[in-house]
Amino acid sequence: MDSLTLGYICVGLLFGFLALGVPVGVAMGILGVGGMYFGFGEAFAFGQLRTLPFAVVSNYAFAVLPLFVLMGVLAEAAGITAQLFHAADMWMRRMRGGLYQAVIVGSALFAAISGSTIVNAVVFTRIAFPEMMKYGYSRSLSIGSIAAAGSFAAMIPPSITMVIYAIITEQSVGQLLIAGFLPGLLTAVVYLGGVWVLVTLKPSLAPMIGDAPPPRREKLLALRGVTPVAALILLVLGGLYFGFFPPSAAGAVGAAGAFCIAVSRRYRDRLGWLGEALRDAAAISSIIFIILIGGLVFSRMLVVSGVIDGFVDLVNTFAGSPVKFLIFVSIMYLALGCFLDTTSMLVVTLPFVFPAVVELGIDPIWFGIVLVKLIEISVITPPVGINLFAVLGAVSGQAKFSHVVRGVLPFLAMELCVLALLIAFPAIATWLPQQMIQ
Numbered sequence: 001m002d003s004l005t006l007g008y009i010c011v012g013l014l015f016g017f018l019a020l021g022v023p024v025g026v027a028m029g030i031l032g033v034g035g036m037y038f039g040f041g042e043a044f045a046f047g048q049l050r051t052l053p054f055a056v057v058s059n060y061a062f063a064v065l066p067l068f069v070l071m072g073v074l075a076e077a078a079g080i081t082a083q084l085f086h087a088a089d090m091w092m093r094r095m096r097g098g099l100y101q102a103v104i105v106g107s108a109l110f111a112a113i114s115g116s117t118i119v120n121a122v123v124f125t126r127i128a129f130p131e132m133m134k135y136g137y138s139r140s141l142s143i144g145s146i147a148a149a150g151s152f153a154a155m156i157p158p159s160i161t162m163v164i165y166a167i168i169t170e171q172s173v174g175q176l177l178i179a180g181f182l183p184g185l186l187t188a189v190v191y192l193g194g195v196w197v198l199v200t201l202k203p204s205l206a207p208m209i210g211d212a213p214p215p216r217r218e219k220l221l222a223l224r225g226v227t228p229v230a231a232l233i234l235l236v237l238g239g240l241y242f243g244f245f246p247p248s249a250a251g252a253v254g255a256a257g258a259f260c261i262a263v264s265r266r267y268r269d270r271l272g273w274l275g276e277a278l279r280d281a282a283a284i285s286s287i288i289f290i291i292l293i294g295g296l297v298f299s300r301m302l303v304v305s306g307v308i309d310g311f312v313d314l315v316n317t318f319a320g321s322p323v324k325f326l327i328f329v330s331i332m333y334l335a336l337g338c339f340l341d342t343t344s345m346l347v348v349t350l351p352f353v354f355p356a357v358v359e360l361g362i363d364p365i366w367f368g369i370v371l372v373k374l375i376e377i378s379v380i381t382p383p384v385g386i387n388l389f390a391v392l393g394a395v396s397g398q399a400k401f402s403h404v405v406r407g408v409l410p411f412l413a414m415e416l417c418v419l420a421l422l423i424a425f426p427a428i429a430t431w432l433p434q435q436m437i438q
Contacts, residue, residue, distance in 0.1 A: 003039040007305030010035040014298070014348070024344040025287070025294035032297035039305055048300055053293045060248060064173055066285035067251025068158045071258045072114040073281040075229075077273050078262035081123045083225040084109045089131070090214050090222040097199035097206035099137060100145050101192055103128045107149035108188040109226070111156040112233045113258065116284075117342065117379055118390045121150025125394035133398070138205040141198070143399050144407020147391045148415075149191065151376040154342060156184035157237060158254060160288070161342050161375060163247075165368045167292065168299075168350045172365075173247040174240045175433040179365050181237065182428050183373065187418050194414045228264075232257040241436055288343055295347030308355050315356040322360050326423065329353060330374055337378020337385060345375060369429035370422055377415045380408050 010031045017027035037045035056062065075081075088102035088109075095101060106128075107120055114120055124146050132142040154161045157177035166173040199206040236254045239245045245253065266273060302308050319325040336345050357367050379387045382405045392404055422428055 003305040004307065004310065006035055006039045007302055007307035010298075010301065010305075011307065023290075024348065025291035027294070028291075028298035028347070029294035032294065032299075032301040035298075035301040035305060039301075048297065052297055052300065056293050056296060057289060061173065061246075062167055064158075064247045064251040065160065065163050065167070065288060066281065067248070067255045068160060068163065069285050069288070070278075070281040071158065071251065071254040072116055072119065073277045073284070074255065074258035074262045075110070075113045076119065076123060077277040078258065078265050080113065080229055080261065081106070081110050082127055083222075084229065085124065085127050087222040087226045090219045093209055093214065096203065096208055097195050098209070099128065099132050099135065100141065100195045100199070100206060103145050104149050104188055104191045104195065107146075108152050108156060108184070109229065109233075111152040111184070112158070112237075113229060113254070114153050116160060117151050117153045117376075117387055120153045121147050121387045121390045122394045124150065125391045129391075129395055129398070135209050136207045138407070139399055140403045140407035141205050141410070142407065143391055143395060143404050144409070144411060145191075145195065147385075147387045147404060147408055148380050148411035150387050150391070151379050151415075152184060152188065154372050154376045154379070155180045155187065155369075157181060157240075158251070159372070161346065161372055162368065164288070164292065164343055164346050165350070165371065168295070168346060169354050169364060169368070171368065172433075174250075175365055175436060176368050177247065178237070178241055178436055179369050179429045179433045180372065182432055183369055183418070183422055186421065186428060187373075187376075187415070190414050190418050191411065194410060198410060228257075228261050232261065241432070243436065291343050291347050295351070299351035302351050308351060311352045312355050312359050316359065322362050325356065325360055325362075326370065329371070330419075333371070333374040334378050334381055337375065337381055342375050342379065342386075345378070346371075363426065363430060365433055366426045366429045370419070373415070373419050373422055377412065377419065380412065380415075382408070 014027055014031055017031070018024060033045050033049055036048060085102060085106040088105040089099065092098035092101045092105070103124055107124055110120055110123070125143070128146060129142060133139065153159065157180050159177065159180055162176045162180055163173055165171070166176045232254065235257060236250050239253060240247065240250050262274075262277075315325060315328070319328045332349070333345065336349065354364070357364060379385050382388065385408075388401070388404045388408065392399065392401060
């Protein structure tokens with residue numbers, strides 16, 4: 001059997017393993033080593049197995065990944081989410097649809113210190129959904145807005161998804177993180193405008209809250225709880241943008257800042273919360289690195305077997321222009337979002353997709369932003385977008401799946417509008433990175 005045929009067999013087996021529920025990192029690692037062993041011999045296969053995993057985990061540049069994970073876990077332990085939602089609620093409650101707007105603003109702020117779409121969606125479901133039901137908001141639009149706003153964490157820096165894209169494609173982590181700022185802000189603004197239109201056209205979606213407006217003093221006190229978070233966001237993103245420190249140091253600064261905020265807010269508690277947060281961060285980081293190592297081993301097998309070259313030739317034949325290629329990629333990622341989580345999608349597909357991006361001369365930073373936007377859309381696309389099930393589990397039987405589907409459809413339309421703007425005006429993603437001080 002020639003190496004190319006063996007490579008195609010391994011690709012087919014990968015999707016078979018995933019359908020059987022084999023963890024994606026394990027499946028790719030086994031097939032990568034197996035393909036190299038049977039195609040290129042024992043010495044080559046075990047030589048790659050000895051060097052590649054160590055090269056991944058020992059690379060200083062990759063330290064940013066567990067540090068951003070730790071930053072998000074500590075932020076959650078500090079109760080930052082509740083304070084962000086409370087502050088947004090204080091200032092927006094008297095607006096029609098103010099709780100929807102508070103979820104969008106709070107999710108956008110929390111995304112700037114979290115980086116996980118699922119965590120974002122679940123935490124805001126627990127905090128905001130009971131309040132929405134208390135004041136007679138639409139069950140469908142309430143849970144749909146929370147699920148959709150949770151996807152902000154994939155785009156707004158510091159984004160774990162962006163870091164993984166940068167690692168796999170060997171692009172600048174700092175430029176990608178900064179590139180996500182304006183598209184993330186644009187998405188939040190489109191959500192705010194879209195919700196305003198919805199509740200204006202159909203007021204029954206969000207009855208006016210009859211409580212007396214909060215005193216100005218309470219509003220200002222609510223903002224005081226947000227100040228440390230805003231300072232941390234400005235410190236991390238400002239340091240990256242102005243070149244004060246590299247991405248790995250930015251991750252360390254962010255994690256240290258989140259730790260200080262958590263300690264200051266939980267100083268009366270015993271340190272059990274800290275041990276739990278560290279365990280969670282270690283577990284999440286380990287899972288991500290297992291997927292990354294497995295994916296890179298599998299990618300190496302695809303390269304040496306010739307599968308990647310064959311895929312690039314296929315793309316050049318059937319999607320030889322950037323526009324056709326983007327249409328093809330969009331359909332592929334929206335379909336894969338029905339079956340895979342964001343990390344697995346990137347690791348499984350980028351070894352095929354990115355060489356075609358280079359071949360077609362597409363800006364890799366801009367493509368990374370478009371790709372993350374596609375992933376944002378995929379995690380809220382019925383029938384099996386991962387955020388939909390995350391919020392459905394968090395409401396503990398207070399909503400049906402049909403509620404989630406109906407509620408998320410308007411936000412899918414808004415996301416497609418943002419995607420069209422990113423494709424039509426690439427400068428939305430590329431202008432800020434070009435201004436960075438290196």
